[in-house]
Amino acid sequence: xxxxxxxxxxxxxxxxxxxxxxxxxxxxxxxxxxxxxxxxxxxxxxxxxxxxxxxxxxxxxxxxxxxxxxxxxxxxxxxxxxxxxxxxxxxxxxxxxxxxxxxxxxxxxxxxxxx
Amino acid sequence: xxxxxxxxxxxxxxxxxxxxxxxxxxxxxxxxxxxxxxxxxxxxxxxxxxxxxxxxxxxxxxxxxxxxxxxxxxxxxxxxxxxxxxxxxxxxxxxxxxxxxxxxxxxxxxxxxxx
DNA sequence: TCTTCAATTGAACATATGTTCATATGTTAA
DNA sequence: TTAACATATGAACATATGTTCAATTGAAGA
Numbered sequence: 001x002x003x004x005x006x007x008x009x010x011x012x013x014x015x016x017x018x019x020x021x022x023x024x025x026x027x028x029x030x031x032x033x034x035x036x037x038x039x040x041x042x043x044x045x046x047x048x049x050x051x052x053x054x055x056x057x058x059x060x061x062x063x064x065x066x067x068x069x070x071x072x073x074x075x076x077x078x079x080x081x082x083x084x085x086x087x088x089x090x091x092x093x094x095x096x097x098x099x100x101x102x103x104x105x106x107x108x109x110x111x112x113x114x115x
Numbered sequence: 116x117x118x119x120x121x122x123x124x125x126x127x128x129x130x131x132x133x134x135x136x137x138x139x140x141x142x143x144x145x146x147x148x149x150x151x152x153x154x155x156x157x158x159x160x161x162x163x164x165x166x167x168x169x170x171x172x173x174x175x176x177x178x179x180x181x182x183x184x185x186x187x188x189x190x191x192x193x194x195x196x197x198x199x200x201x202x203x204x205x206x207x208x209x210x211x212x213x214x215x216x217x218x219x220x221x222x223x224x225x226x227x228x229x230x
Numbered sequence: 231t232c233t234t235c236a237a238t239t240g241a242a243c244a245t246a247t248g249t250t251c252a253t254a255t256g257t258t259a260a
Numbered sequence: 261t262t263a264a265c266a267t268a269t270g271a272a273c274a275t276a277t278g279t280t281c282a283a284t285t286g287a288a289g290a
Contacts, residue, residue, distance in 0.1 A: 017168075031221075036150070042248080072267060072268055191238080
């Protein structure tokens with residue numbers, strides 16, 4: 001199985017150099033998690049909505065055209081990954097972007113897509 | 116179904132303002148696609164490897180500890196999304212990062228994770 | 231042309247993920 | 261404390277996604 005690789009065209013110096021500069025698995029996994037949470041259009045739309053101002057669950061549901069339940073599920077995921085944070089005010093729970101880095105990431109990819 | 120929302124706590128002004136500044140669906144979808152393609156640890160590792168230097172399929176496979184076939188599948192996805200590009204040299208095919216924006220995105224998220 | 235070998239592709243499988251419906255929290259006002 | 265209501269949660273379902281094995285393509289040298 002692994003023997004196949006040995007007779008292939010591997011440039012061992014390059015490979016070793018690349019392996020040395022490769023971030024730890026944990027770092028890669030955390031980067032991937034951030035990208036993953038932003039990779040669903042529904043969630044991305046929520047984050048884009050919150051880029052402007054604080055909104056409650058039911059406002060977000062109205063913006064996204066989805067049920068409160070669906071939005072709540074997505075918000076929980078976003079909360080777990082520290083993408084958004086919330087505060088309760090009476091019966092409502094208001095959400096905002098938690099992290100400036102996320103705002104920057106979103107803005108950058110938005111610029112990229114818009115050329 | 117939709118009637119439920121009407122009797123809830125929706126702030127119509129906020130909602131309308133947010134809807135106006137919301138990017139088009141196509142833009143959101145393209146942003147999501149970029150994030151999605153970077154959200155798989157296997158693919159992210161490939162991109163991180165290519166951040167340093169040009170590598171052939173079989174070098175990448177060695178770096179990532181996966182089969183050439185698996186890497187080839189991932190590279191095709193990365194190619195389709197214009198994340199990487201390739202050039203043939205003899206029997207080998209060498210890959211590099213296609214887009215500076217991608218490099219910037221990766222670097223930013225790497226910094227973020229590293230505090 | 232034939233052989234070797236790096237890369238690609240196809241198809242099938244297992245797993246992960248988002249969504250939905252139903253139910254449960256928890257807060258406010260009466 | 262009760263009723264009303266905004267939000268959250270659980271479980272089940274359908275779909276999407278990554279991986280694997282097998283077969284194919286395409287290039288280089290004998």
